[in-house]
Amino acid sequence: MKKYLSLLLFISVVITACQHQTDPFDGPNLIDRFGEFQLTTDIAASRNSVDFSADEQVFFTAGFSKNINWVLRITGKESGAVKIIEGFDRELNQENATWNGTTSDLPLFRDEECLVELIIPEEDSLTTSVDITVTGERIYEGSLITNFEEDLGDGLFFGNFEFELTGATGRTNAIPAGQGEYCYFFEGTDNVVGNFFVGLIQIFPSVNGETYFSMPTTIPEESHFNFFLYGDGTPHTIAVIQFFTDTNGDGTFTDGVDKSFQLEGDFPVTHTGWKVFSHTMADIGISEAELSQLTAVQVLLISNMSAQPNPPNPVRFGIDYMTFTQDQPLSL
Amino acid sequence: MLRTKLLLRAICCGLILIVLGTSELSAQTEIPKNLHINGLGRTLIQRTQLGGTISETDTTTASDLMDGEFLLDLKINATPNEKTEVQSILRLRNEFGGFFGSGMSVEVRELFARGIVGNSFRYHVGDMDLKMTPYTLFQHDAGLNVNEAEIFRARQELIDYEQFYNGDGTRRMQGGKIDFGLSAGAIFSEINISGFFTRVRGTDFFSLPTRFVSGGSIELKNDRWGSITGNYVNTFDAVSIGGFDNGIRNPVQTVSANIHILDNDNMALDFEGEMGMSSIFETQETEPFDKDDTFAEGAFKLDLKPRNLQITLGFRDVGPDFFSIGAQSNRVDLDRSRTFYSRIGNDRTTRQASIFDLNRDRALYTYALSDVLRPYDPRFGNTQPYGRATANRRGVFLNVDYALADSAIELGAEAMQMQEIRGQGTTELKSFTLARVTGDININRWLGIDNILKVNLGYQFEQTQRGGVEIETVSLNSSLLDAGIQAELFDNFDLLAGIKQLTSVGDDYIPEVIRFNEVRDFPGRYIVDDNETMIAAGFRYRFSSMSTLNIQWERFNSSRATDAERAYQIDQIFILYSLYF
Numbered sequence: 001m002k003k004y005l006s007l008l009l010f011i012s013v014v015i016t017a018c019q020h021q022t023d024p025f026d027g028p029n030l031i032d033r034f035g036e037f038q039l040t041t042d043i044a045a046s047r048n049s050v051d052f053s054a055d056e057q058v059f060f061t062a063g064f065s066k067n068i069n070w071v072l073r074i075t076g077k078e079s080g081a082v083k084i085i086e087g088f089d090r091e092l093n094q095e096n097a098t099w100n101g102t103t104s105d106l107p108l109f110r111d112e113e114c115l116v117e118l119i120i121p122e123e124d125s126l127t128t129s130v131d132i133t134v135t136g137e138r139i140y141e142g143s144l145i146t147n148f149e150e151d152l153g154d155g156l157f158f159g160n161f162e163f164e165l166t167g168a169t170g171r172t173n174a175i176p177a178g179q180g181e182y183c184y185f186f187e188g189t190d191n192v193v194g195n196f197f198v199g200l201i202q203i204f205p206s207v208n209g210e211t212y213f214s215m216p217t218t219i220p221e222e223s224h225f226n227f228f229l230y231g232d233g234t235p236h237t238i239a240v241i242q243f244f245t246d247t248n249g250d251g252t253f254t255d256g257v258d259k260s261f262q263l264e265g266d267f268p269v270t271h272t273g274w275k276v277f278s279h280t281m282a283d284i285g286i287s288e289a290e291l292s293q294l295t296a297v298q299v300l301l302i303s304n305m306s307a308q309p310n311p312p313n314p315v316r317f318g319i320d321y322m323t324f325t326q327d328q329p330l331s332l
Numbered sequence: 333m334l335r336t337k338l339l340l341r342a343i344c345c346g347l348i349l350i351v352l353g354t355s356e357l358s359a360q361t362e363i364p365k366n367l368h369i370n371g372l373g374r375t376l377i378q379r380t381q382l383g384g385t386i387s388e389t390d391t392t393t394a395s396d397l398m399d400g401e402f403l404l405d406l407k408i409n410a411t412p413n414e415k416t417e418v419q420s421i422l423r424l425r426n427e428f429g430g431f432f433g434s435g436m437s438v439e440v441r442e443l444f445a446r447g448i449v450g451n452s453f454r455y456h457v458g459d460m461d462l463k464m465t466p467y468t469l470f471q472h473d474a475g476l477n478v479n480e481a482e483i484f485r486a487r488q489e490l491i492d493y494e495q496f497y498n499g500d501g502t503r504r505m506q507g508g509k510i511d512f513g514l515s516a517g518a519i520f521s522e523i524n525i526s527g528f529f530t531r532v533r534g535t536d537f538f539s540l541p542t543r544f545v546s547g548g549s550i551e552l553k554n555d556r557w558g559s560i561t562g563n564y565v566n567t568f569d570a571v572s573i574g575g576f577d578n579g580i581r582n583p584v585q586t587v588s589a590n591i592h593i594l595d596n597d598n599m600a601l602d603f604e605g606e607m608g609m610s611s612i613f614e615t616q617e618t619e620p621f622d623k624d625d626t627f628a629e630g631a632f633k634l635d636l637k638p639r640n641l642q643i644t645l646g647f648r649d650v651g652p653d654f655f656s657i658g659a660q661s662n663r664v665d666l667d668r669s670r671t672f673y674s675r676i677g678n679d680r681t682t683r684q685a686s687i688f689d690l691n692r693d694r695a696l697y698t699y700a701l702s703d704v705l706r707p708y709d710p711r712f713g714n715t716q717p718y719g720r721a722t723a724n725r726r727g728v729f730l731n732v733d734y735a736l737a738d739s740a741i742e743l744g745a746e747a748m749q750m751q752e753i754r755g756q757g758t759t760e761l762k763s764f765t766l767a768r769v770t771g772d773i774n775i776n777r778w779l780g781i782d783n784i785l786k787v788n789l790g791y792q793f794e795q796t797q798r799g800g801v802e803i804e805t806v807s808l809n810s811s812l813l814d815a816g817i818q819a820e821l822f823d824n825f826d827l828l829a830g831i832k833q834l835t836s837v838g839d840d841y842i843p844e845v846i847r848f849n850e851v852r853d854f855p856g857r858y859i860v861d862d863n864e865t866m867i868a869a870g871f872r873y874r875f876s877s878m879s880t881l882n883i884q885w886e887r888f889n890s891s892r893a894t895d896a897e898r899a900y901q902i903d904q905i906f907i908l909y910s911l912y913f
Contacts, residue, residue: 018628018726020651022754026724027843027851030757034857035803 031066038065043092043118045132052101052109053136059098060130062118063091071119072097076134078112080176081105092118101138103332106228106274108179108321110137142226142325143215145297146207149180155207158199164188165199165301166314178228178274178320185230186239187316190303196238198315200300203322204253211251216326218292220282226330230318233272237315238302240266243281245290253295261286266302269317278329297322366412370913371421372405376490377428378906384889385899386677393676400428400906405441416447453512460509461502462528464549465606467627467650468565468584469658470501471699472719476690476712479744479770479790481816481830483868486882486908487691495697497663504699505530505545522553532567532701541569541576545658545701558591563608567657567701571615578616580703580848584656585609586627598637604646605630612655612848621847625651629720631729644731652724652754655849659721662706663697664690671695677898685709687812687834687864688888688902705845711810711836711860714796715750715764723849725750727764740777744770756843757854760800768792776820783820790814796840808838808860824874828884834864861893878912 041063050058060072070092072085084104087096103109113133120126146152148171160169165188168174177183188198205213217223229239244258261284267277281291303315323330377400382393402425409419421442427435444458463470480488491497496504507530514523527548535542547565563586569579586608594601607628614620631646666685670693676683689696690712708717716722727750735742748766755761769791776785791813798806816830839859843851870884884906891899 015628018626018649020625020753021653023759025755025757025759026652027757027854030841030854031801031803033757033854035801 029067032068035066037068037120037123039063039120039126039128040065041091043116043128043130045116045130046094047132049133049135050099050101051136052134052138056136057098057100058132059094060092060116060118061097062128064089064120066090068120069122071121073117073119074099075115075117076107076109076112077115079107079110081107081109083109101134106178106276106332107176108137108140108332109134110180111135140323140330141216142323142330143213144208145213145322145324146203147179147321147323148177148182148184152203152207155204157202157204159201160188160199162190162193162195162197162199164190164192164197168316169199172318175230175318176274178230178318180320183228183230183318183320184299185316185318186299186301187314188301188303189314190305190308190312194305194312196302196305198301198303200298202253203297203299205295212246212292213294213297213324215291215294215324218288220286220288220291221280222327223281223291224278224325224327224329225281225322226276226278226325227322228274228276228318228320229267229269229271230274230320231269231271232316233270234313234315235270236304236308236313237269237317238266238304239269239317239319240298240300240302242298242300243284243286243294244296244298245286246293246295249293251295258295259290260298261290268304274318274320276330276332278325366410368409368411369406370409371407372403372493373909373911373913374401374403374405374490375909376400376403376906378904380672381903382673382676382900383903384901385897387900389897390677392678392680393673397672398428399672402426402428407442415449416445418445419443453510455508455510457508459504459506460528461496461498462505462509462530463500463502464547464563464565464658465561465586465588466501466720467586467606467608467629467654467656467659468563469503469545469547470719470721471497471503471661471663472501472659472721473497473499474662474664474713474717474719476687476812476834477790477832478768478792478812478814479772479788480814481788481828481832481868482786482818482826483816483828483830483870483884484691484814484832484866486872486880486884486910487906490908490910491691491694491697494694495663495699497697497699503658503701505532507531507545519554520552521555522551524551524553525549535570535574535576537574541571541579542573543567543569543580543701547658556592558589558602560587560589562587565656565658567703569615578614580612580614582610582612582655582657582703584611584658593632600633600635600637602633602635603630604633610654610656612653621850623653623655623848625653625655625723627651627654627721640735640737642731642733644729646729647727648720648729648750649726649753650721650723652752653849654721654723656721657701657703660705660718660723661701662708662718663699664706665696665698665702666707666709668696668698673902676900681898683900686888686890687712687832688866688886688890691832691866692904703848705849707842707845710796710808710840710842710858711834711862713794714808714810714840715748715766715794724752724754724756725764726753727751738777740774742772742774744768756851757841758798758800758804760798760804762796762798762806765795765797766792767794783823784818784826785820786818788814788816788818796838806838806840808836808840810834810836826872826874827869828872828882829869830867832866834862836860836862859894863889863891865889875911880908880910882906882908884908 043062046059050056067090069088074083081103082105089096111134117127117129168187171182172185173181190198215223242260242262244260247259248257263279263284380397382395404424406422411417423439423441425437430436442459446456448454509528511526529546531544533543545567549561549563551559551561553559565584567582571579586606588606591603609626611624613622627650629648631644634643670689673683729748732745746768750764752761771789773787794810796808813833819827821827839857841854842858844853844855846852866888868886873881886904888902
């Protein structure tokens, strides 16, 4: 009797042991891997125009015969801004293909017509497209110093002390801006006084009607300074950005008195096009008290004379959208 | 330098003397009573020629190869006292064509000590063969044969010997083990306890931590109703040695039982089963791998004693994530390079492993454990490529063995119907059908003559199928024929002949496995229409039960309908002399 009970017990446990995790299957889906691709539903936008400044969003729909890698490329027809959304799915829907106005590659989108292309790289880059209109560009969080869209007037000091800056220097829309239509462009050659320095501008809080620059937080570790830099790929340009704090407490910028801070290493501008840079204010060694009393931001064009040929080549860069954010760098 | 040369010359002379079988070594040497010298002497000389369609255009591959070896395994066994035994096997080997140092190697093939403490506690340290159950620590026979012909066994036995494969599922490891038994009174007549601890890999102090395998079992035995055994084995990395951040743990625990249901003069009915679970995980904190699963197997074994008929009917269920390094490490590693004609053709394409390679090339075999499922060839076996512990299988099996009373005919049949538990690349499940029949016909017993006249036959058919849409469907049929004859023309002088043929038609997807048993991809549909045929004929002279000389010719043809231009043929003649002393 005991052995029959033992047998029964063993068989019962054996049956219990036959429960397994059976869902999903192992490896990639064979149909996705080897099945024939067909675009079953062409791309469409959930709306023809979208106002991102009013927190609107737009999503795109399309359908395929199998899961496949897809790329959604949205290009601003005026700004040249590009937003890339990628996925591996059987369809595009609100879950995986929603655009909230952000950008992948600078510049930022403006109020403009946009071309939305759906690309299937594995299918000989099959492309289908739709147009939408941005009626209100996205508003990014943070405290803006300036985006150069308006003339800064007395809020900007132009320092061409050695007369090395060219006439191209200034607020301009001659090049596509990093945001909006205008940016500030520097161009010059360190060929008058060979001291690296070419020229500078100083921006004061008065551009925003303030005594000191306002910012989301004055804790240096949590305060991020962000800006866009434009380069033309030449190798000798260096951008320097300095912050001045109100050392004498007079509520204005006093040259030679107010203490300055800058990031070690500065910003060699060797890239082509617009690029976003960010650092915390703690990175420049400023204290919370000093950060709460910023009286000026100074932007300098430096020529890397150590590497320049003789005579030196011109150097140039553009700057746009200088802003402070809290806790994290500016998210495009 | 001169002394070294003389030593090598003396060793070679000794080897040649033994290989030539002039006499048994023990008769020549004065050996202390507690020191025994045994071993193996082997001479192998073989000539291999490549031909066939590919040779018509292949201008880069040597068409004729000749190689071989002279080998002496000197087993020295000492028993300093009646409870202690020490043994080593010293291997002297010389490549065919190598003389006086060139191509010669001297190595220790085996070294161990064992003994008994207090008449009850047995220990063993050093090299050893370990086996637990088919799901914990076991080496299944991955060779492709079904009642293999006698003529093919000489080469297979050579490979098995080189790879420490004894045919009983043991694995060659290095470490220590103990076992002892207890008498336990009323319920259990006997309790047997064993344990072991082995190191299977040393650290390189860069990327590979030291790896250990430990385990043990407790068997509770009752003379009347059977036994129940608890088994545990754990493969683990010692991350502290070498300061590694990550290591693996693969514990497997099982309970096996053998229950005697009925036993009388006419029949015996037993139930044998095993069930348990495995875990495989990594110790690193970021993205650790962590899976566990269970398995269960049960079978009724009926023995109709007067009829010499044994029938086994069972059920097996091995979970998709079941992973047991000690049981699933195949002894055939198809990723390894062949020692001959590894690449052929002007494009130097790797030659696919064949039934000829499995019978000839010891380089394809390994006894090392692997923490990733080794690749398998579905033509050779799709139902259970990793033995009984093959994961993701559920089904039934039936074995029948029958023998005439005088053993003139011995027949066997095996059938298996398995199905995946979890799909691969689809929710559709593959089904596997395996049927195998074997027969040994001892004609001499029918005819009433003493000289051996024996025919052996074996046939295996395997079918893999999966439904679904066109992309998902799979259909692969493979069959293997093994047949041979052994005719003793004169006393101890055998004529041997045999054929082995594999045909495989259809398609399947072979998973690409990374990290233990994780399927990363399916590189593409594997389409086959292959035919491999190996025929052989030769003579064997048995000097004694310990000493044989084989002279054999073999021809192997491989053709693939999907790649007809690469069809090839290999002819081989070899002389193999083996002497166990």
